[in-house]
Amino acid sequence: MKKVFGRPKSMKDAVFHYCPGCGHSIIHRLIAEVIDELNIQGKVIGVPPAGCAVLAYDYFDIDMGEAPHGRGAAVATGLKRSLPDRIVFSYQGDGDIAAIGTAETIHAANRGERITTIFVNNGVYGMTGGQMAPTTIIGQISSTTPGGRNEDRDGVPIDLSEMLAIAKGSVYIERTAVDSPKNIVRTKKAITKAFKAQMAGLGFSLVEVLSPCPTNLKMTPVQASEWIGSTMTTYFPLKVIKDTAGKL
Amino acid sequence: MLIKTIFSGFGGQGVLMMGYILALSAMRDGMHVTYLPAYGAEVRGGTANCTVSISDEEIASPVASSPDYVIAMNKPSLIKYEGQIKAKGTIFLNSDLVDIDPEREDISVFKIPANTIAKELGNERVINMIMLGAVSAWTKITSLDSLMNGLTEVIKTKSSKQMGINKKGLEIGAEYVLRGA
Amino acid sequence: MLLRGSHVIAEAAVRAGCRFYFGYPITPQNELTEYMANALASLPDGVFIQSESELAAINMVIGVSMTGKRVMTSSSSPGISLKQEGISYLSGQELPAVIINTMRGGPGLGNIAPAQGDYLQATRGGGHGDYRTIVLAPGSGQELADITRMAFEYADRYRIPVIILGDGMMGQMMEPVEFPDPIDPKSLPPKPWVLDGAEGRPSRIIKSLILDTSAMEEHNWKLFRKYEAISREVPEMEQFLTDDAHLAVIAYGTASRIAKGAIKRVREMGLKVGLLRPKTLWPFPKRILLQMSRTISDFLVFEMSAGQMLEDVKLSLEGRGRIHFYGRPGGIISTPDEIAKVINNIYFKEGLERE
Numbered sequence: 001m002k003k004v005f006g007r008p009k010s011m012k013d014a015v016f017h018y019c020p021g022c023g024h025s026i027i028h029r030l031i032a033e034v035i036d037e038l039n040i041q042g043k044v045i046g047v048p049p050a051g052c053a054v055l056a057y058d059y060f061d062i063d064m065g066e067a068p069h070g071r072g073a074a075v076a077t078g079l080k081r082s083l084p085d086r087i088v089f090s091y092q093g094d095g096d097i098a099a100i101g102t103a104e105t106i107h108a109a110n111r112g113e114r115i116t117t118i119f120v121n122n123g124v125y126g127m128t129g130g131q132m133a134p135t136t137i138i139g140q141i142s143s144t145t146p147g148g149r150n151e152d153r154d155g156v157p158i159d160l161s162e163m164l165a166i167a168k169g170s171v172y173i174e175r176t177a178v179d180s181p182k183n184i185v186r187t188k189k190a191i192t193k194a195f196k197a198q199m200a201g202l203g204f205s206l207v208e209v210l211s212p213c214p215t216n217l218k219m220t221p222v223q224a225s226e227w228i229g230s231t232m233t234t235y236f237p238l239k240v241i242k243d244t245a246g247k248l
Numbered sequence: 249m250l251i252k253t254i255f256s257g258f259g260g261q262g263v264l265m266m267g268y269i270l271a272l273s274a275m276r277d278g279m280h281v282t283y284l285p286a287y288g289a290e291v292r293g294g295t296a297n298c299t300v301s302i303s304d305e306e307i308a309s310p311v312a313s314s315p316d317y318v319i320a321m322n323k324p325s326l327i328k329y330e331g332q333i334k335a336k337g338t339i340f341l342n343s344d345l346v347d348i349d350p351e352r353e354d355i356s357v358f359k360i361p362a363n364t365i366a367k368e369l370g371n372e373r374v375i376n377m378i379m380l381g382a383v384s385a386w387t388k389i390t391s392l393d394s395l396m397n398g399l400t401e402v403i404k405t406k407s408s409k410q411m412g413i414n415k416k417g418l419e420i421g422a423e424y425v426l427r428g429a
Numbered sequence: 430m431l432l433r434g435s436h437v438i439a440e441a442a443v444r445a446g447c448r449f450y451f452g453y454p455i456t457p458q459n460e461l462t463e464y465m466a467n468a469l470a471s472l473p474d475g476v477f478i479q480s481e482s483e484l485a486a487i488n489m490v491i492g493v494s495m496t497g498k499r500v501m502t503s504s505s506s507p508g509i510s511l512k513q514e515g516i517s518y519l520s521g522q523e524l525p526a527v528i529i530n531t532m533r534g535g536p537g538l539g540n541i542a543p544a545q546g547d548y549l550q551a552t553r554g555g556g557h558g559d560y561r562t563i564v565l566a567p568g569s570g571q572e573l574a575d576i577t578r579m580a581f582e583y584a585d586r587y588r589i590p591v592i593i594l595g596d597g598m599m600g601q602m603m604e605p606v607e608f609p610d611p612i613d614p615k616s617l618p619p620k621p622w623v624l625d626g627a628e629g630r631p632s633r634i635i636k637s638l639i640l641d642t643s644a645m646e647e648h649n650w651k652l653f654r655k656y657e658a659i660s661r662e663v664p665e666m667e668q669f670l671t672d673d674a675h676l677a678v679i680a681y682g683t684a685s686r687i688a689k690g691a692i693k694r695v696r697e698m699g700l701k702v703g704l705l706r707p708k709t710l711w712p713f714p715k716r717i718l719l720q721m722s723r724t725i726s727d728f729l730v731f732e733m734s735a736g737q738m739l740e741d742v743k744l745s746l747e748g749r750g751r752i753h754f755y756g757r758p759g760g761i762i763s764t765p766d767e768i769a770k771v772i773n774n775i776y777f778k779e780g781l782e783r784e
């Protein structure tokens with residue numbers, strides 16, 4: 001009998017701690033599949049964030065090194081500069097990358113660090129219990145915006161990926177989602193391309209993945225996925241934001 | 249006198265509310281109280297628990313390493329806390345969701361079919377009040393009157409219909425115990 | 430009122446006339462931030478910003494403090510480390526501010542369980558340069574309310590950052606509390622040093638850069654004299670059953686509550702044991718401790734760390750008395766029984782029952 005579905009080699013045999021309907025587990029799996037397909041399990045080093053994915057090293061069967069909150073791009077820079085022939089990626093939430101870690105991220109992109117960042121945008125601070133994230137949309141209720149995000153007080157959802165596209169050192173930036181099978185397939189393609197851009201030594205690559213957080217959105221898993229398509233994508237359109245990498 | 253009680257169950261069973269109303273009521277009775285909800289990663293797994301300490305003097309540690317009473321709203325709670333209860337302590341079981349018996353023989357066991365009673369009342373959400381009514385009638389940590397006052401203080405903004413059904417839950421829980429005893 | 434510790438601090442701050450709060454989410458103190466978000470949104474003069482990092486939060490604090498308004502930020506251990514740079518600036522610029530540290534297990538990301546591993550960071554300045562901050566250690570829900578009020582008073586009186594050192598247990602636990610009457614911020618005495626535009630007066634500068642070395646030295650001595658005054662005026666220690674004690678447990682915050690439980694237990698067995706609970710960690714209540722050593726021979730330092738306040742106890746006792754230590758780092762909460770056993774052991778080993 002032919003096995004058609006199984007655990008990727010780059011994943012450990014562990015049970016995810018993520019909430020039902022959370023996008024992190026899907027994204028983890030996609031990354032592991034890409035690592036398997038590119039046959040780089042022994043060459044890749046991952047940097048998990050402070051965030052819901054803080055325990056990512058319990059799931060990936062690859063080398064991983066923890067970064068302080070927001071400093072993933074800087075830690076990844078250190079790893080890559082020391083080991084230029086390894087493939088280094090950071091995995092970061094929206095709070096991690098687009099609030100506390102903005103400076104590190106922009107400068108890593110600007111230096112054209114040969115690293116890949118997987119930026120999981122779920123519109124909230126998941127791990128700390130649903131506070132406003134830099135990507136929370138206008139009017140969205142969170143535990144620190146009880147009356148909804150207010151543009152005057154809190155600013156607008158930040159377009160970090162678009163900002164990073166301006167940096168000369170970035171070569172490939174795409175925004176995808178994991179709200180539907182079709183988009184999940186697109187996300188995997190994007191992650192593959194981002195890794196390949198790094199492996200070709202071209203520069204900084206990033207995939208922003210819109211990801212459901214039913215727990216903190218106080219929605220069912222289905223509603224949370226629908227919300228991505230109906231609402232979140234109006235602020236964060238799915239598209240290739242920058243591609244100077246060409247065909248890889 | 250120092251009495252420590254642990255309330256434990258699934259998220260959504262109103263476990264934290266039970267503990268809070270007990271603590272609030274005892275405070276209004278003039279007692280020293282502490283209320284300590286479980287926190288963080290413990291909560292994410294879908295379980296909820298809290299510890300209430302009540303004393304006539306200042307309370308040292310709000311943690312209960314050997315509680316006098318445990319209210320187990322589901323089976324995992326029984327498994328988790330059975331071993332910790334003080335000798336001669338009491339465990340209250342929601343017998344609709346706990347289908348096994350405690351193994352210890354040095355503790356009292358009180359079974360309340362809270363979901364069944366609540367269904368009869370027409371509102372499954374009041375299982376927590378039924379259990380709390382039973383606990384207070386059995387242990388006399390605080391009176392039914394105090395609990396009623398505590399409840400009023402907590403639900404102040406909610407509709408009187410909701411108030412009514414919760415009060416009913418407390419009463420029926422207490423009656424269940426008094427009838428059995 | 431029956432309130433969670435984090436909410437007590439927040440409510441007490443608002444009642445102390447604090448209308449400015451900046452913070453970044455971190456467990457186990459998010460309830461404080463969330464309470465401030467709600468409370469300040471409902472006040473016309475309230476300003477709440479969820480900042481992009483703790484670095485940003487503390488620098489927003491600096492800005493408000495320069496204008497003389499009462500301001501607060503809060504975090505937990507990893508975030509407090511990020512704030513240290515700003516706290517050093519506040520100290521150099523002699524700006525008042527209140528900073529809450531709800532300590533958790535560490536180092537690094539650690540965990541979110543209650544711990545006391547940031548004692549040395551808090552009491553030794555914590556950032557760079559020759560400075561100290563006032564460090565207050567509440568022991569109960571009521572004290573959280575009282576100490577928060579005091580923190581704002583001290584901050585203004587001495588123009589100094591004040592740190593309240595709590596832990597996740599204090600933050601989560603609900604206890605009855607009564608609040609002091611609210612202060613209207615407009616009724617607070619004006620501060621003659623603030624930046625508010627130089628209209629009708631000579632312009633002012635608030636800074637910490639002092640290139641001239643002798644001027645810098647004088648600024649350091651000035652700070653030092655201030656710290657000396659604080660060391661005379663501020664130290665506070667609770668004494669519990671120490672009059673006839675042969676042994677005193679020294680503990681603060683959550684650890685002191687556990688110790689108190691243990692002491693009640695060993696007292697029932699006839700052991701003469703009391704509690705010394707510093708309410709101020711800097712300045713440490715040295716003199717009181719030294720005085721106690723006239724009648725108490727043995728001191729047991731109990732901390733939720735591997736031993737930090739222990740250093741201050743040793744410094745304070747100047748070689749007097751026998752000092753014992755028991756600590757559980759990493760977020761472990763000892764039980765009163767466990768501490769009672771430790772006390773028992775020391776008591777009989779040192780022959781204290783024969784005195």
Ligand SMILES: Cc1ncc(C[n+]2csc(CCOP(=O)(O)OP(=O)(O)O)c2C)c(N)n1
Pocket residue numbers: 050051052053069092093094095096097120122124125126127128133453454455456483507508511538
């Ligand atoms: C210096 C510091 N500040 C705060 C925290 C607390 N913290 C942990 S994760 C996190 C943000 C989580 O949100 P996000 O990055 O969007 O990831 P998610 O959990 O939603 O996946 C915060 C604020 C920390 N670990 N360190």
